[in-house]
Amino acid sequence: MNHIELFAGCGGLGLGLESANFRLVMANELSPMAAETFAYNFFGENLRAISAGDYPPESRKQTKWLSSQYAGSDLSNRLKENPHEYPPLGRGETDIATTDDLNGSLVIGSIIELNNLLEAQPPYAKELRESFGRGELDLVSGGPPCQSFSLAGLRQRNNQRNSLPWEMAKFVKLTQPKFALLENVTGILRAFRDNGEEFHAWFEVAKAFASVDYVPLCLHVNAKFAGVAQNRPRFIMIAVRSDILRQLEPTLNQTEKDLFEPSVKLHQRILEGIEPNFSDLRYFDAAKQSDFCQFAHSFLSPLISYHQNIRTVSDAIDDLKLRSSGSKSEYVKEINSVFGPLVQKRKIEPKHDLENHEMRKNGDRVKRRFRIYQMLRQLSTADEKVVKKLLKGEIISLPSDVAKKVMKFDFLTESGNFDCFRQQSDLEYHLITHGTKKQTQKALLASQPAPAALSIPDDACHYDHDELRTLSVREMARIQSFPDNFVFRSKVTTGGHMRRYEVPQYTQVGNAVPPLLGRALGLAISDLLRRL
Known part of the structure; x- marks a missing residue:
């Protein structure tokens, strides 16, 4: 089965699809930092070492730039380039000279410019449609960047990134795969409100794919039901080319026909030039x-x-604790056995100890605050809200019943020891002096899946009493279901204005489609492909 991966990121969805027997025809990614990780794990190309002269330039065989400010020989600057400053196609340095340059490659550049290339050069689109002679293209997949749809961020209807799902639809029109797979945040399902009017992004995206003759099946799923140790709800659209759906119809059971029924009606209305109502889908x-x-x-x-075997944070990272027995859970064994061999077969360097597991340094005051976060997670929701008011400075004292509950916990004190407070005033002083208006950070709960928001080090701290720290990149990757030999490259983290365009390791993990979710999606689509 042949597939093209758009918005490839570090490769979570691609790894999952590969485990379901999809073969990569081409990948596209905007960020050179995320692309560095993809190239290392999928092609065995160490771009950083090549740029330093440790490997010859010709060892970069499958990683191509669509358009860059820098020459191909200046790989060091290419890896640091701001992707929002890539020159338009034809005005920069490119590695794409013939159709063969796309074959099996990771193309670094804008999907907009990639579409421009395919429109300007029909032979390129034709080769992709035919998978370079390996048969018809089965799948185009991708998770367009979604911050402007996210409920966790600033929702912006007119954000330029919101056009990317439509660019994906355009690419699908040009390459005509049998199936298209789009992944996005659950926030895309919530309406934007603009001047009193509602705009439903997911519905508009579905209409866009229907207008290029695909029948869009829209889903709301959760990665935890696919085996991922994270409560990660996601919007999924599986769009089927209309002639393929007609071929599949005799094989569909009644449940499957019911699933597609509203999508078929939407597709038909659009083909007839009738504007569909929101209630139609x-x-x-x-x-x-x-x-x-x-x-x-x-x-x-x-x-x-x-769904009856939900994995937890403890399943994912308990063996990585500083005082751990090292015994791996069934979850860890599964992700390493399913995905590890796919990565290992491409390694060009000797295997090292567990990578990306460097601990971040946290000061004593921050550690004391992390212990407070751990305590908060053990309280009821109502009591937690009350204590947070004290931490924010909104109240000056706790109700006595809440204080009694909190005083049962031990806290890390300035002496460096764990102690319980016997006086309410001492407890309140400790809380007030470690208060912060930043209340987004929480401690993880060992017995539950991780929360969805895990993309920067400060999103969460460890659940263990003796591990007062944030998570390592490896721990976040474990939660996301990446195998231990999948290595994340480029900077570990970033800050300031560079957050606007840099995609360091923590963000690569947080933005990725979990491989186990990608595998489940691949298995679902391959089921239909086998029926053709």
Whole structure:
């Protein structure tokens, strides 16, 4: 099965699809930092070492720049280049001279310029449609950058990044795969409000794919149901080329026909030039009991295969603690056995000790605050809110009943020891002097999946009493279901204005589609492909 990966990032979705027997025809990624990780793990190309002269330039065979300010020989500057400053196609330095340069390559550059190339050079699009002689293209997949759709950030209807799903639809029109797969944040399902009017982004995206003759099946899934140790709800659209769906129709059971029914109607209305109503299409939600059975009795069943075996943070990272026995959970064994061999076969360098597990340095005051966060997670929601008011300076004292509950916990004191406070005033002084208006950071809960928001070191601290620290890149990768031999490259983290365009290791992990979710999606689509 042949596929093209757009918005490839560090490669989480691509690794999952590969484990489901999809073969990469081409990948595209905007960020050179994320691309450095993709190239290292999928092609065995160490771009940083090549730029330093440790490997010859010709060892960079499959990583290509679409348009750069810098010559191909200046790889060091290419790896640091601001992707928002790439020159337009034809005005910069390019590695794409013939159709062969796309074959099996990671193309670093804008999807907009890639579409321009395919429109200007029809032979390029033709080769992609035919998978360079390996058969018809089966799948185009991708997770367009989604910060402007996210409920965790500033929701902006007119943010330029919101056009990227439409660029993906344009690419699909040019390459005509049998299936298209789009992944996005759950926030895309929430309406934007602009001058009193509602704008439903997911519905508009579905219409865009229907207008290029694809039938869009829209889903709301959660990565934890696919085996990932993270509570990560996601919007998924599986779009089927209309002639392929007609071929599949005799093989569909009644549940599957019911799934596609509203999508077929939407597609038909658009083909007839009739503007569809928002009520014409619905999405199916795996978390709702009424929809769950439709997942369970259809090709979508891999997306809920772990709903009775939810993995936890402890399953993912307990063996990485400083005082751990080192015993790996079944979860860790699974991700290493399923995905590890795919990465290992491409390694060109000797295997090192566990990489990306460097601990970040936290000061004593921060460690004391982390212990407070751990305590907060053990309280009821109502009591937690009260204590947070004290931390924010909104109240000057705790109700006595809340104080009694908090005084049962031990805290890391300035002496460096763990002690319980016997006087309420001493407890309140400790809390007030370690207060902060930043309340987004939380301690993880060992017995639950991790929260969805994990993309920077400060998002969460460890759950263990003796591990008062943030997570390492490796721990975040474990939670996301990356195998231990998948190595993250480029800077570890960044800050300031560079956050606007840099994609360091923590962000690469946080932005990635978890490989286990990618595998479940690949298995669902391959089920349909086998029926053709």
